[in-house]
Amino acid sequence: MMTNLFSVFDPTSSVLMLPLNWMSTFLGMMFLPMLYWAMPSRWSLLWTLITSTLHKEFKTLLGSSHFGTTLMFVSLFSLIVFNNFLGLLPYVFTSTSHLAMTLALALPLWVAFMMFGWINHTQHMFAHLVPQGTPGALMPFMVLIETISNVIRPGTLAVRLAANMIAGHLLLTLLGSTGPSLSATLISMLIIGQILLLILEAAVAVIQSYVFAVLSTLYASEVT
Protein backbone atom coordinates (compact mmCIF):
# COMPACT_ATOMS: atom_id res chain seq x y z
CA MET A 1 0.00 0.00 0.00
CA MET A 2 1.52 3.29 -1.04
CA THR A 3 0.96 6.01 1.50
CA ASN A 4 2.45 8.63 -0.74
CA LEU A 5 3.40 8.65 -4.40
CA PHE A 6 7.08 9.01 -3.54
CA SER A 7 7.16 6.40 -0.82
CA VAL A 8 8.84 4.02 -3.26
CA PHE A 9 11.95 6.14 -2.80
CA ASP A 10 11.93 6.03 0.99
CA PRO A 11 15.16 4.55 2.34
CA THR A 12 13.54 3.26 5.54
CA SER A 13 13.28 -0.49 5.63
CA SER A 14 10.97 -2.60 7.76
CA VAL A 15 13.79 -3.74 10.10
CA LEU A 16 13.44 -1.50 13.17
CA MET A 17 12.70 1.47 10.86
CA LEU A 18 16.44 1.76 10.11
CA PRO A 19 17.45 3.21 6.72
CA LEU A 20 18.99 -0.08 5.59
CA ASN A 21 17.96 0.45 1.98
CA TRP A 22 21.10 2.50 1.41
CA MET A 23 23.04 -0.79 1.50
CA SER A 24 22.06 -1.26 -2.15
CA THR A 25 24.85 1.18 -2.99
CA PHE A 26 27.28 -1.64 -2.22
CA LEU A 27 25.55 -4.11 -4.56
CA GLY A 28 27.73 -2.95 -7.44
CA MET A 29 30.80 -4.24 -5.62
CA MET A 30 29.44 -7.78 -5.91
CA PHE A 31 29.39 -7.42 -9.69
CA LEU A 32 32.95 -6.28 -10.21
CA PRO A 33 35.06 -9.25 -11.34
CA MET A 34 37.81 -10.17 -8.91
CA LEU A 35 41.12 -11.56 -10.10
CA TYR A 36 41.52 -14.78 -8.13
CA TRP A 37 43.23 -16.72 -10.88
CA ALA A 38 45.94 -15.89 -13.39
CA MET A 39 43.64 -16.51 -16.36
CA PRO A 40 40.93 -13.84 -16.56
CA SER A 41 37.37 -15.12 -16.69
CA ARG A 42 34.86 -14.14 -19.36
CA TRP A 43 33.21 -11.55 -17.16
CA SER A 44 36.60 -10.14 -16.23
CA LEU A 45 37.49 -9.81 -19.89
CA LEU A 46 34.17 -8.09 -20.62
CA TRP A 47 34.73 -5.65 -17.78
CA THR A 48 38.26 -4.91 -19.00
CA LEU A 49 36.83 -4.28 -22.48
CA ILE A 50 34.27 -1.81 -21.12
CA THR A 51 36.80 0.04 -18.98
CA SER A 52 39.34 0.17 -21.83
CA THR A 53 36.76 1.72 -24.16
CA LEU A 54 35.90 4.30 -21.52
CA HIS A 55 39.56 4.93 -20.87
CA LYS A 56 40.15 5.72 -24.54
CA GLU A 57 37.15 8.07 -24.56
CA PHE A 58 38.27 10.00 -21.50
CA LYS A 59 41.90 10.06 -22.55
CA THR A 60 41.05 12.25 -25.55
CA LEU A 61 39.11 14.67 -23.36
CA LEU A 62 41.75 14.99 -20.68
CA GLY A 63 44.82 15.40 -22.86
CA SER A 64 48.10 13.58 -22.72
CA SER A 65 49.60 15.41 -19.76
CA HIS A 66 47.36 13.67 -17.21
CA PHE A 67 48.02 9.96 -17.30
CA GLY A 68 46.11 7.91 -14.80
CA THR A 69 43.32 10.44 -14.21
CA THR A 70 40.89 8.35 -16.24
CA LEU A 71 40.78 5.82 -13.38
CA MET A 72 38.65 8.12 -11.25
CA PHE A 73 36.14 8.85 -14.00
CA VAL A 74 35.89 5.24 -15.13
CA SER A 75 35.17 4.09 -11.59
CA LEU A 76 32.67 6.96 -11.18
CA PHE A 77 30.90 5.63 -14.26
CA SER A 78 30.96 2.08 -12.89
CA LEU A 79 29.53 3.14 -9.51
CA ILE A 80 26.67 5.08 -11.10
CA VAL A 81 25.86 2.52 -13.78
CA PHE A 82 25.61 -0.33 -11.28
CA ASN A 83 23.41 1.71 -8.98
CA ASN A 84 21.15 2.85 -11.82
CA PHE A 85 20.84 -0.51 -13.48
CA LEU A 86 20.34 -2.62 -10.38
CA GLY A 87 17.67 -0.19 -9.23
CA LEU A 88 15.50 -1.40 -12.07
CA LEU A 89 15.26 -4.86 -10.55
CA PRO A 90 12.24 -5.37 -8.33
CA TYR A 91 12.68 -4.44 -4.68
CA VAL A 92 16.16 -3.02 -5.23
CA PHE A 93 16.57 0.52 -3.94
CA THR A 94 17.95 3.07 -6.41
CA SER A 95 20.35 5.12 -4.35
CA THR A 96 21.26 7.43 -7.25
CA SER A 97 17.71 8.75 -7.29
CA HIS A 98 18.46 10.61 -4.08
CA LEU A 99 20.06 14.01 -4.08
CA ALA A 100 22.13 12.93 -1.08
CA MET A 101 24.08 10.53 -3.25
CA THR A 102 24.36 12.56 -6.42
CA LEU A 103 25.30 15.73 -4.59
CA ALA A 104 27.83 13.74 -2.54
CA LEU A 105 29.45 12.71 -5.81
CA ALA A 106 29.12 15.95 -7.78
CA LEU A 107 29.89 18.59 -5.17
CA PRO A 108 33.32 17.35 -3.98
CA LEU A 109 34.47 16.89 -7.58
CA TRP A 110 33.37 20.38 -8.62
CA VAL A 111 34.72 22.07 -5.49
CA ALA A 112 38.06 20.29 -5.94
CA PHE A 113 38.33 21.37 -9.58
CA MET A 114 37.38 24.95 -8.81
CA MET A 115 39.74 25.29 -5.87
CA PHE A 116 42.62 23.75 -7.81
CA GLY A 117 41.93 25.87 -10.87
CA TRP A 118 41.44 29.19 -9.12
CA ILE A 119 44.38 28.82 -6.77
CA ASN A 120 46.93 27.40 -9.18
CA HIS A 121 45.90 28.62 -12.63
CA THR A 122 44.12 31.87 -11.86
CA GLN A 123 44.81 33.57 -15.16
CA HIS A 124 43.76 30.47 -17.08
CA MET A 125 40.46 30.39 -15.24
CA PHE A 126 39.81 34.05 -15.91
CA ALA A 127 40.56 33.52 -19.58
CA HIS A 128 38.03 30.70 -19.71
CA LEU A 129 35.29 33.05 -18.59
CA VAL A 130 35.29 34.79 -21.96
CA PRO A 131 34.75 32.44 -24.90
CA GLN A 132 36.77 32.92 -28.03
CA GLY A 133 35.48 35.41 -30.53
CA THR A 134 33.05 37.43 -28.42
CA PRO A 135 32.73 41.06 -29.49
CA GLY A 136 34.19 43.52 -27.01
CA ALA A 137 30.93 45.09 -25.91
CA LEU A 138 29.44 41.72 -25.03
CA MET A 139 32.25 40.62 -22.74
CA PRO A 140 30.84 41.71 -19.34
CA PHE A 141 27.62 39.82 -19.99
CA MET A 142 29.52 36.75 -21.17
CA VAL A 143 31.59 36.78 -17.98
CA LEU A 144 28.39 36.97 -15.94
CA ILE A 145 26.76 34.15 -17.86
CA GLU A 146 29.83 31.94 -17.71
CA THR A 147 30.19 32.55 -13.97
CA ILE A 148 26.58 31.61 -13.35
CA SER A 149 26.85 28.49 -15.49
CA ASN A 150 30.00 27.54 -13.62
CA VAL A 151 28.37 28.00 -10.25
CA ILE A 152 25.31 25.87 -11.01
CA ARG A 153 27.36 22.99 -12.43
CA PRO A 154 27.32 20.72 -9.35
CA GLY A 155 23.59 21.39 -9.03
CA THR A 156 22.87 20.43 -12.62
CA LEU A 157 25.06 17.33 -12.44
CA ALA A 158 23.34 16.11 -9.30
CA VAL A 159 19.78 17.03 -10.23
CA ARG A 160 20.05 15.65 -13.77
CA LEU A 161 20.99 12.19 -12.55
CA ALA A 162 18.50 12.16 -9.68
CA ALA A 163 15.61 13.50 -11.75
CA ASN A 164 16.16 11.01 -14.56
CA MET A 165 16.14 8.11 -12.15
CA ILE A 166 13.11 9.43 -10.29
CA ALA A 167 11.13 10.07 -13.46
CA GLY A 168 11.53 6.56 -14.82
CA HIS A 169 10.68 4.81 -11.58
CA LEU A 170 7.77 7.11 -10.90
CA LEU A 171 6.25 6.45 -14.31
CA LEU A 172 6.53 2.71 -13.86
CA THR A 173 5.01 2.93 -10.37
CA LEU A 174 2.15 5.13 -11.51
CA LEU A 175 1.23 2.88 -14.41
CA GLY A 176 1.55 -0.19 -12.24
CA SER A 177 -0.71 1.15 -9.52
CA THR A 178 -3.65 1.29 -11.94
CA GLY A 179 -3.27 -2.45 -12.56
CA PRO A 180 -5.73 -3.95 -10.04
CA SER A 181 -8.72 -2.14 -11.53
CA LEU A 182 -8.20 -3.00 -15.19
CA SER A 183 -9.81 -5.59 -17.47
CA ALA A 184 -7.82 -8.41 -19.08
CA THR A 185 -7.04 -6.79 -22.45
CA LEU A 186 -6.02 -3.55 -20.81
CA ILE A 187 -3.75 -5.42 -18.42
CA SER A 188 -1.91 -7.09 -21.30
CA MET A 189 -1.46 -3.68 -22.94
CA LEU A 190 -0.25 -2.29 -19.64
CA ILE A 191 2.27 -5.09 -19.26
CA ILE A 192 3.62 -4.52 -22.76
CA GLY A 193 3.86 -0.80 -22.05
CA GLN A 194 5.67 -1.43 -18.79
CA ILE A 195 8.15 -3.75 -20.49
CA LEU A 196 8.89 -1.07 -23.08
CA LEU A 197 9.34 1.50 -20.35
CA LEU A 198 11.69 -0.85 -18.54
CA ILE A 199 13.85 -1.19 -21.65
CA LEU A 200 13.88 2.59 -21.97
CA GLU A 201 14.84 2.91 -18.34
CA ALA A 202 17.73 0.51 -18.79
CA ALA A 203 19.05 2.65 -21.63
CA VAL A 204 18.55 5.83 -19.63
CA ALA A 205 20.40 4.29 -16.70
CA VAL A 206 23.50 3.62 -18.73
CA ILE A 207 23.33 6.87 -20.68
CA GLN A 208 22.88 9.08 -17.64
CA SER A 209 25.84 7.55 -15.86
CA TYR A 210 27.92 8.08 -18.98
CA VAL A 211 26.82 11.68 -19.24
CA PHE A 212 27.73 12.28 -15.61
CA ALA A 213 31.21 10.85 -16.04
CA VAL A 214 31.87 12.64 -19.34
CA LEU A 215 30.75 15.98 -18.03
CA SER A 216 32.89 15.73 -14.93
CA THR A 217 35.81 14.82 -17.20
CA LEU A 218 35.12 17.89 -19.29
CA TYR A 219 34.99 20.09 -16.21
CA ALA A 220 38.29 18.60 -15.10
CA SER A 221 39.93 19.19 -18.47
CA GLU A 222 38.75 22.79 -18.53
CA VAL A 223 40.61 23.56 -15.36
CA THR A 224 44.01 22.27 -16.38
Added chain:
Amino acid sequence: MPQMAPLLWLNLFLMFSTTFIVFIILNYFIKVPTKIEKSPSPLQKVEMNWKW
Protein backbone atom coordinates in the same frame (compact mmCIF):
# COMPACT_ATOMS: atom_id res chain seq x y z
CA MET B 1 9.52 14.06 -0.57
CA PRO B 2 12.05 11.55 0.75
CA GLN B 3 14.69 12.68 -1.70
CA MET B 4 14.97 16.16 -0.29
CA ALA B 5 14.83 15.38 3.41
CA PRO B 6 18.27 16.25 4.87
CA LEU B 7 18.24 13.33 7.27
CA LEU B 8 21.71 12.19 8.33
CA TRP B 9 23.16 13.73 5.18
CA LEU B 10 26.64 14.04 6.68
CA ASN B 11 26.80 10.32 7.45
CA LEU B 12 25.43 9.54 4.00
CA PHE B 13 28.01 11.83 2.41
CA LEU B 14 30.84 10.04 4.24
CA MET B 15 29.43 6.65 3.24
CA PHE B 16 29.10 7.59 -0.43
CA SER B 17 32.57 9.15 -0.58
CA THR B 18 34.02 6.01 1.00
CA THR B 19 32.10 3.82 -1.47
CA PHE B 20 33.45 5.89 -4.35
CA ILE B 21 37.01 5.50 -3.07
CA VAL B 22 36.47 1.75 -2.64
CA PHE B 23 35.23 1.57 -6.25
CA ILE B 24 38.33 3.40 -7.45
CA ILE B 25 40.59 1.00 -5.55
CA LEU B 26 38.72 -2.06 -6.85
CA ASN B 27 38.91 -0.81 -10.42
CA TYR B 28 42.63 -0.21 -10.05
CA PHE B 29 43.33 -3.77 -9.00
CA ILE B 30 40.87 -5.42 -11.37
CA LYS B 31 42.22 -4.05 -14.60
CA VAL B 32 44.10 -6.65 -16.64
CA PRO B 33 46.62 -4.91 -18.85
CA THR B 34 46.49 -5.99 -22.50
CA LYS B 35 49.64 -7.24 -24.11
CA ILE B 36 50.67 -5.48 -27.28
CA GLU B 37 51.88 -7.90 -29.90
CA LYS B 38 55.19 -6.67 -31.25
CA SER B 39 55.82 -7.79 -34.80
CA PRO B 40 59.22 -9.44 -35.07
CA SER B 41 61.50 -7.00 -36.81
CA PRO B 42 63.75 -8.55 -39.43
CA LEU B 43 67.38 -8.81 -38.41
CA GLN B 44 69.44 -5.91 -39.61
CA LYS B 45 72.27 -7.20 -41.70
CA VAL B 46 75.12 -4.76 -41.81
CA GLU B 47 77.47 -5.52 -44.68
CA MET B 48 81.02 -5.02 -43.44
CA ASN B 49 84.34 -5.80 -44.99
CA TRP B 50 85.86 -8.48 -42.78
CA LYS B 51 89.54 -7.92 -42.24
CA TRP B 52 91.84 -7.98 -39.31
